[in-house]
Amino acid sequence: MVTVTYESAGAATAFAPPETGELVVYRGLTLFDGTGSAPRPHMTIVVDGSVIRSVADESDVVAALADGAEVVDLSGHFATPGLIDAHQHLATPPDRPVAEAVLRRLVYGGVTGVRDMADDLRHVGDLARATRVGEIAGPDIYYAALMAGPSFFDDVRTHQVTQGATAGQVPWMQAITDATDLPLAVALARGTYASAIKIYADLDAALVAAVTAEAHRQGIAVWAHATVFPATPGQVVEAGVDTVSHVTLLAHESSTGPLTSYKNKPAVEHAALVTGRDPRLDALFARMRSQGTVLDATAGMWAADALADDDSAAIERARRNTELAIALTAQAHRAGVELATGTDYETDPDDPFPALYEELAFLVRRCGIPTLDVLRSATLVGTRSAGVDHLTGTVEPGKLADFVVFAQDPLADIDHLRTITLTVKRGRRFPRSAYTAERPRENR
Structure with missing residues (x-):
């Protein structure tokens, strides 16, 4: 047996939780x-x-x-209770100083937990460990390993988060087909210490259902895009996923043409949907409510100054998506769907407050949701979206x-x-x- 004569104390944990008894x-x-x-x-x-x-x-x-x-x-x-940002990306691409600055601003801005919705988990896992033990200031991080169809992996972002490896062939970013060994794929994803599997794009309804069933069998949650292409929102919800992201993607429940792929989204019936009274969406929201599916709306994203573009076509697209987000988020709330407050962006580094404040104000002022409900969404519902409401989300003994x-x-x-x-x-x-x-x- 080798006797260890020297052991480093490790990095300083200036932000560690206090000990029991304090x-x-x-x-x-x-x-x-x-x-x-x-x-x-x-x-x-x-x-x-x-x-x-x-x-x-x-x-x-x-x-x-x-x-x-x-x-x-x-x-x-x-x-x-501590605030939850239910949609963050801390490592696309990985940049440790930028991520630490974002995490520091988040926790000093009242955010005690975030959902990282797929990134380079080699980087995110270390950030999660560092904030948990107190090496750096930041909220607790709950993160997802991504699964999508093979055609999705020519997206430049997938290469940013798998540098040194092959996109689609790593445990945190897997290409899924009918031939995939799903028990092994889910086990590999779980091995990253992920809280969930994120189903992103280019999977049909049968594969979305199969991934979801296997993930739940192995005790891990499933977070999905609201439309997976070609899987529709209704099919994604029917599969039993735990949360869906991006309220504007729910508009594809009304599509009359085929949903071929993530990169080829068909136009939606904008004029009908912005009334907030579409019966197809009412039926979808009723099912989400009955199943307890949480909606991570990212409602204010398209109106964010941080994502503003000078191109006239981009400005018009943002305006129309903002109108759509307002109508559908308000409709979902009226239907009793649980809303989580995700952002999917951050404010400029010089801004003293996180993007989550903008999302909450958007939900109150633009979507007409009562402030009490919005604060519940930003606290308890946020922890439900991360699967940790048994630990946090309310101020209780x-x-x-x-x-x-x-x-x-x-x-x-x-x-x-x-x-x-x-x-x-x-x-x-x-x-x-x-x-x-x-x-x-x-x-x-």
Whole structure:
């Protein structure tokens, strides 16, 4: 046997969760706990290490104070569960300084969890480990391994995220055909430590259903594009996927022509769909509601300044897609579909706040969804979309200590998100006063 005489302590974990037994009492808050209860004033959250020990009225914290807990007075402030961005891409292509800057801004902006919707998982897996153990500041990362038809893998992005290997032939980015050994393919995807398989494009209904069934048999979730081409939205939902992404793709449920491939999308019936009353979509939304399928709408993406284009055709396309996103997202909400708040982009590096704030404001102001419902989407429903609502998403005893504190009530005005003063993620405090925007150095 070899005796190890020296072992490195490893990288510093400046942002590690506190140890069990470290008690902190947050007093005086008005709390929106995400459970469906009305906001409650004069509340106290007692945190033990990385977990919430109790949530109670001010009069019920004597025992915690007697244990010598640290007391943080937040009288006059407002708290919600940690926010979730349900659609991020942190490594297309991989760029560690850029990713770390994005993650830092996210967590100091109140985002305690993100879904990474397929990337170079060699890179994302390391980022997930680093944020989890506290080497770098950032939210928890839940990520997907991608599956698509072989024709999809001439997309330049697939080569960006498989550098040094072959796109379509790696565990995190697999080309699927009728001849694929699906139990092995799913097992390879699970071996990346992914939270889910993302079904992207160029698969028919039978293959979407087969991948979904095998993934669920092996205990892993399935996150899918709302239309997979040629599989329709109805066929994707019928397959039993857990979430669908991009509300504008749901418009293809009304297509009368064939959905041949991801790169050859047919036109949609824009005039009929922007009424928000299409019966084909009503039927689809009813099924999504009954099955508990979560919609990651990315509704505000087409209106984002960060994605603006000077080309007149691109401007018109963005305008029409924005109209479509507003109508279909509002229709989905009226039908009772659970909405998660994903972005699929980030704001400029000099912007002090993450893109998620823009998505939430879009849902309130452009889609007409009540602010309380939007905050529920950004918290509990977001954790459901990631499959971790048993761990986080509400401020309750036994859940992770993931919550955000604001100087002004975001339920009164969604722009009050910008009054954030503190993020608590797994019990670790990220005071907003400690945040400064860091523009990453350009790669050489």
